[in-house]
Amino acid sequence: MKQIYIEAKSVEEAYRQAEMELKATRDQISFKIEEEKKLFSKSYKVTATLMPNYPMKGLEYLKAVLENLGIKAIVEMRKKQNREIRYVITSEENPILIGKGGKTLEAIQTLVRCIVNNDIDDPEKQYQIAVDCGGYKENRVKHLEILATKTAKDVAQSKIEARLEPMNSFERRIIHAKLADWRDVYTESEGEGKDRCVVIRPRIKTQKEEPKEIEE
DSSP states (O other): OOEEEEEESSHHHHHHHHHHHHTSOGGGEEEEEEEEEOSSOEEEEEEEEEOOOHHHHHHHHHHHHHHHTTOOEEEEEEEOSTTEEEEEEEETTHHHHHOGGGHHHHHHHHHHHHHHHTTOOOGGGSOEEEEEETTHHHHHHHHHHHHHHHHHHHHHHHOOOEEOOOOOHHHHHHHHHHHTTOSSEEEEEESSGGGOEEEEEEOOTTSOOOOOOOOO
16 A cells, blocks of 8 residues: 655645545545644644555456356446446447346346455445346336335225235335335335344324335
């Protein structure tokens, strides 16, 4: 890791100098700051360390996996807010990469997530990783949102809870998020492992509001 030492009159000045010398943005640099007081002034001694480019590490790993599988593909990395990284694969071998029910794609995503976050100890600084291929997940999200809306309407009308098919954590979050603001129903996850699923329940007006499960 590249590291530089800076002495500046203010912390902000040290930040700007580090960004310029390391040619990186502030969130890509780790700072260790020591304040030095003098008779009529003070200065700051700063150690600035350029952090590894974890998203790029994930991109290189994904490309290597595809190359080892003998699959020709183009991989695009898209950065979003809140440390969300999306890798989009374009290939003529989409069915192989997606697998039955998206299981192969889910396994690839798990591997990439481990590679990216392996050296990041602080959970709040870890990246949210998504790997898509041929628009599979975008279409899956639309399908799940339609399913959630249709089922919620049925539950609200019949007052009978509905248990959806087992889903992975990504798919369950889609259902929870889609119905989070509904007044007539609420969602909960039940079951363990591969059998874990979302249950949509009617909300009785006299009952206390149930907690809405968004993250798992």
